[in-house]
Amino acid sequence: xxxxxxxxxxxxxxxxxxxxxxxxxxxxxxxxxxxxxxxxxxxxxxxxxxxxxxxxxxxxxxxxxxxxxxxxxxxxxxxxxxxxxxxxxxxxxxxxxxxxxxxxxxxxxxxxxxxxxxxxxxxxxxxxxxxxxxxxxxxxxx
Amino acid sequence: xxxxxxxxxxxxxxxxxxxxxxxxxxxxxxxxxxxxxxxxxxxxxxxxxxxxxxxxxxxxxxxxxxxxxxxxxxxxxxxxxxxxxxxxxxxxxxxxxxxxxxxxxxxxxxxxxxxxxxxxxxxxxxxxxxxxxxxxxxxxxx
Numbered sequence: 001x002x003x004x005x006x007x008x009x010x011x012x013x014x015x016x017x018x019x020x021x022x023x024x025x026x027x028x029x030x031x032x033x034x035x036x037x038x039x040x041x042x043x044x045x046x047x048x049x050x051x052x053x054x055x056x057x058x059x060x061x062x063x064x065x066x067x068x069x070x071x072x073x074x075x076x077x078x079x080x081x082x083x084x085x086x087x088x089x090x091x092x093x094x095x096x097x098x099x100x101x102x103x104x105x106x107x108x109x110x111x112x113x114x115x116x117x118x119x120x121x122x123x124x125x126x127x128x129x130x131x132x133x134x135x136x137x138x139x140x141x142x
Numbered sequence: 143x144x145x146x147x148x149x150x151x152x153x154x155x156x157x158x159x160x161x162x163x164x165x166x167x168x169x170x171x172x173x174x175x176x177x178x179x180x181x182x183x184x185x186x187x188x189x190x191x192x193x194x195x196x197x198x199x200x201x202x203x204x205x206x207x208x209x210x211x212x213x214x215x216x217x218x219x220x221x222x223x224x225x226x227x228x229x230x231x232x233x234x235x236x237x238x239x240x241x242x243x244x245x246x247x248x249x250x251x252x253x254x255x256x257x258x259x260x261x262x263x264x265x266x267x268x269x270x271x272x273x274x275x276x277x278x279x280x281x282x283x284x
Binding site: 071 | 168200202215217237270
């Protein structure tokens with residue numbers, strides 16, 4: 001794999017802007033860093049990035065798995081983040097769900113993901129974007 | 143909305159079976175129950191359903207929002223669940239990510255969701271199924 005390969009982004013279901021946005025990211029080829037391996041380090045990095053992006057962390061839960069690997073979740077006032085790391089293969093599965101799909105929330109999500117990407121340095125990124133919730137017309141009777 | 147309307151299920155990206163499976167569910171028209179409103183009640187219900195389905199809960203984090211609404215996450219040994227409830231509108235956004243897409247994990251996820259659905263009783267359900275991780279051929283150079 002080369003570092004120059006372009007990211008792949010898949011967009012699913014464009015809906016009205018008041019609905020939620022969910023990014024499902026797969027990051028490949030992350031170097032075996034302390035942040036990838038250690039729950040406490042990854043938690044500090046995530047909380048700091050969220051705060052710097054103006055997002056309020058209500059609480060977080062990070063679990064260390066043996067021999068290595070982390071599962072972490074962060075609850076925000078109107079969002080959640082979940083991250084799974086596999087240091088042996090350099091794979092990371094990352095979720096960011098924001099209940100409201102606004103320009104502000106999109107900008108904040110982008111800042112957090114860009115910051116975390118700088119830290120974990122994946123070689124290749126695959127992102128699926130899903131709008132959560134469906135419009136009124138879809139929930140009413142046909 | 144009528145209770146007889148058929149569920150809508152969207153399947154995205156079918157991949158090899160060793161990769162993860164992620165269900166993103168939107169549940170509409172849930173009655174305003176204690177389980178929908180109260181973080182502690184919802185946590186007990188989720189943990190019990192997971193245990194009954196043979197899944198090991200490592201830890202959980204449930205936050206009560208005011209005036210009502212819950213955000214909860216549960217970390218499992220190779221999975222996570224996230225749930226957001228809006229009691230005022232009867233809307234629930236539910237995520238279940240299992241790192242390995244096996245027959246066993248699919249059966250367990252189905253049992254948990256079926257059990258939770260019996261408790262929260264949504265009128266209409268929209269589920270998006272995303273296979274997480276991409277195959278080796280997609281991560282190698284073209």
